[in-house]
Amino acid sequence: MAKESSFKNMVITLSLICLICSALLGVVYSVTKAPIEAAELAKINNAIKAVVPECDNNPSEEMVEMEGSVVYPAKMNGEIVGYAIKVKASGFGGPIQMMVGFNSDGTIYNTSVISHAETPGLGAKISDEIATRTQIVGKHPASSNLTVTKDGGEIDAITASTITSRAFLKGVDAAYKVFVELQKEQQP
Amino acid sequence: MEYIIIIISAVFVNNILLSQFLGVCPFLGVSKKVNTAIGMSAAVTFVMALSTLATYLLQYYVLVPLGIEFLQTVSFILVIAGLVQMVEIILKKISPALYQALGIFLPLITTNCCVLGVALLVVNNEFTFGGDPHMLNLGQSVVYAVASALGFGLAITLFAGIREQLDLNDVPKAFRGVPIALIVAGIMAMAFMGFSGIV
Amino acid sequence: MRKLKLIIDGIIKNNPTFVLILGMCPTLGTTTSAINGMGMGLATLFVLVLSNITISAIAKLIPEQVRIPSYIVVIAAFVTIVQLLLQAFLPALYETLGLFIPLIVVNCIVLGRAEAFANKNSVIDSACDGLGVGLGFTIALTILGLVRELLGSGSLFGWKFIEGDGILAFVLAPGAFIVLAYLIVLFRKVTAKKA
Numbered sequence: 001m002a003k004e005s006s007f008k009n010m011v012i013t014l015s016l017i018c019l020i021c022s023a024l025l026g027v028v029y030s031v032t033k034a035p036i037e038a039a040e041l042a043k044i045n046n047a048i049k050a051v052v053p054e055c056d057n058n059p060s061e062e063m064v065e066m067e068g069s070v071v072y073p074a075k076m077n078g079e080i081v082g083y084a085i086k087v088k089a090s091g092f093g094g095p096i097q098m099m100v101g102f103n104s105d106g107t108i109y110n111t112s113v114i115s116h117a118e119t120p121g122l123g124a125k126i127s128d129e130i131a132t133r134t135q136i137v138g139k140h141p142a143s144s145n146l147t148v149t150k151d152g153g154e155i156d157a158i159t160a161s162t163i164t165s166r167a168f169l170k171g172v173d174a175a176y177k178v179f180v181e182l183q184k185e186q187q188p
Numbered sequence: 189m190e191y192i193i194i195i196i197s198a199v200f201v202n203n204i205l206l207s208q209f210l211g212v213c214p215f216l217g218v219s220k221k222v223n224t225a226i227g228m229s230a231a232v233t234f235v236m237a238l239s240t241l242a243t244y245l246l247q248y249y250v251l252v253p254l255g256i257e258f259l260q261t262v263s264f265i266l267v268i269a270g271l272v273q274m275v276e277i278i279l280k281k282i283s284p285a286l287y288q289a290l291g292i293f294l295p296l297i298t299t300n301c302c303v304l305g306v307a308l309l310v311v312n313n314e315f316t317f318g319g320d321p322h323m324l325n326l327g328q329s330v331v332y333a334v335a336s337a338l339g340f341g342l343a344i345t346l347f348a349g350i351r352e353q354l355d356l357n358d359v360p361k362a363f364r365g366v367p368i369a370l371i372v373a374g375i376m377a378m379a380f381m382g383f384s385g386i387v
Numbered sequence: 388m389r390k391l392k393l394i395i396d397g398i399i400k401n402n403p404t405f406v407l408i409l410g411m412c413p414t415l416g417t418t419t420s421a422i423n424g425m426g427m428g429l430a431t432l433f434v435l436v437l438s439n440i441t442i443s444a445i446a447k448l449i450p451e452q453v454r455i456p457s458y459i460v461v462i463a464a465f466v467t468i469v470q471l472l473l474q475a476f477l478p479a480l481y482e483t484l485g486l487f488i489p490l491i492v493v494n495c496i497v498l499g500r501a502e503a504f505a506n507k508n509s510v511i512d513s514a515c516d517g518l519g520v521g522l523g524f525t526i527a528l529t530i531l532g533l534v535r536e537l538l539g540s541g542s543l544f545g546w547k548f549i550e551g552d553g554i555l556a557f558v559l560a561p562g563a564f565i566v567l568a569y570l571i572v573l574f575r576k577v578t579a580k581k582a
Contacts, residue, residue: 010453017449017457018266021464022259028468029258035475043478088314088321092384095314095321115482117313207560209416213495216411258471261489262463269456298459301412301493308489362575366408367568374564381559 043114044086044099048072051101051110052082059084069178080104085178089171091116092163100175106183107140111172136169141176191331194315198335200383204302205343206376211302215344216369218293220355225348229341231293233334235275236303239268240333243307244326264307269298306336347376390515397519403496404527404567405574410496413487414528415563421544424532426480427487428525430473432518434465434491439505439517441465446506458501459492466491496524527570534566 041060048059052074059072072084082103089096094117101109136146136155146169147153148162157165204210211232218228243264251257276294279287297303310329314321324332350372359368403409413431418424441461449457470488473481481488491497500520505513536542539558541549556562 006450010450013449014453014457014460017460018262021262021460025258025262025464025467025471026256028471032471032475036471036478039475039478090316090321094316209412209560209563210490212411212415213409216408258467261467261470261492262460265459265463265492266456269459299493299495299498301490304493305412305486305490308486312486362572363568367571370564370568370571374561374568377560377564378556381561 047099085175199339210305233337236337393515394519398523402523418532420536421532424528428528432521436517439513443505443513
């Protein structure tokens with residue numbers, strides 16, 4: 001069946017197999033590199049689109065980094081109509097990457113969860129419904145107390161996911177802080 | 189402080205076996221006796237700590253600088269397989285007693301997915317552990333690996349204890365063997381869910 | 388005929404999930420919904436067929452003692468290819484399956500078939516074996532995902548037809564173990580009657 005093993009042929013076969021496999025992977029990698037980058041960009045763009053008002057620029061081309069978060073300005077005819085701010089929050093099972101969108105006056109336009117490691121199954125709920133379920137859309141973080149009712153706030157946490165809801169609201173808060181900094185910078 | 193959180197989190201809250209489903213095959217395979225379960229956990233802990241250390245260094249000092257992260261899976265599994273072989277040889281020479289105890293488990297560990305799983309987790313994922321999301325550094329990675337292995341050990345040892353009792357009971361024929369073991373595992377997973385949210 | 392039998396054997400007599408109880412980690416970890424289970428099954432199927440073909444083709448050239456490492460490298464290469472392709476063309480699925488894609492490398496089914504079947508049989512037979520076992524795995528994972536999704540979130544393949552949240556425990560870890568246990572029992576009952 002298989003060949004006799006000698007030190008020489010063992011080394012040769014194994015290195016040959018490794019070499020061929022690495023070369024093959026190199027080829028596949030270079031072929032898939034562009035589509036992978038495109039897919040990642042599309043994901044960011046979709047998230048931005050979902051959280052800012054209609055705009056005619058490409059926010060991902062005008063991104064700026066601020067306080068460790070990434071800000072994507074949305075513009076209509078050159079006027080800023082909103083910002084999408086990408087932040088990370090500490091969830092229950094790991095980091096939650098999310099995009100928070102503000103109108104130019106600071107009210108929350110919408111939010112979108114990009115990735116998370118929360119309980120699977122609850123996960124779908126988090127990405128699709130957390131904004132509507134927590135009823136934060138249209139609220140202004142400065143005038144509303146955006147914490148869960150258990151912490152004395154005005155947001156009803158999602159049933160069985162208080163920790164996730166809390167983390168989500170913390171993320172919104174972090175994004176709002178970036179937004180405030182952004183406003184300060186623009187009106188010196 | 190952070191190390192304590194990592195340990196509690198990896199042993200109880202995010203138990204690698206009962207909440208992340210890594211290492212289920214040995215969990216079902218070698219959990220019929222408490223003694224073998226303990227032997228297996230000791231071997232896993234040993235290999236997991238070493239392999240996480242090795243793959244961490246490999247990732248940050250070889251793969252990333254050379255821009256060949258796509259070889260991650262291939263190189264990690266090779267390192268783990270090589271390491272297991274090496275541990276086996278060294279153990280045989282240095283401590284025949286320990287080799288007697290752990291030897292038979294070592295070949296099984298290469299295909300124990302929790303070893304590769306943890307190695308991949310620490311270099312690809314961000315962790316929170318009570319603070320802001322961040323990548324683990326070398327020390328934290330090794331602590332996380334050891335803690336995960338301890339969590340694996342805890343679960344498999346408890347499970348073996350239950351299974352020893354189970355053998356004495358009259359289980360319906362169709363449930364004998366794996367199905368009843370899976371149900372026990374399910375109930376244990378439920379119990380471990382009680383830890384969620386403590387860190 | 389023999390080829391067909393190989394495929395059917397893989398699905399029923401040697402069903403990796405219900406009979407051989409192999410590859411439990413992805414079985415339990417990825418089946419939170421029918422579509423995820425199916426995706427994982429198909430990814431494994433792909434790796435299994437290709438690795439079986441390759442290994443049966445090169446088995447005679449490999450020295451006995453480096454057999455296992457060589458197989459693992461071949462399998463790991465195919466897994467990485469699947470990983471890159473998914474990342475490029477099905478990013479949503481890639482994200483949900485996450486860690487379990489690279490872990491196909493250590494899925495005992497793949498190495499098991501290489502060692503038990505592919506290295507002693509012809510290329511075509513090995514391909515059929517890979518196809519059969521892969522299909523058996525895919526079917527099992529899809530059923531498991533289906534049951535968990537139905538009970539846990541009240542939907543099938545993402546199509547929601549029961550209002551409300553469902554019994555969350557079935558989507559979580561305990562449900563995975565318990566549903567699989569009952570499915571194995573059911574499979575045993577059905578196949579025992581036939582035999």
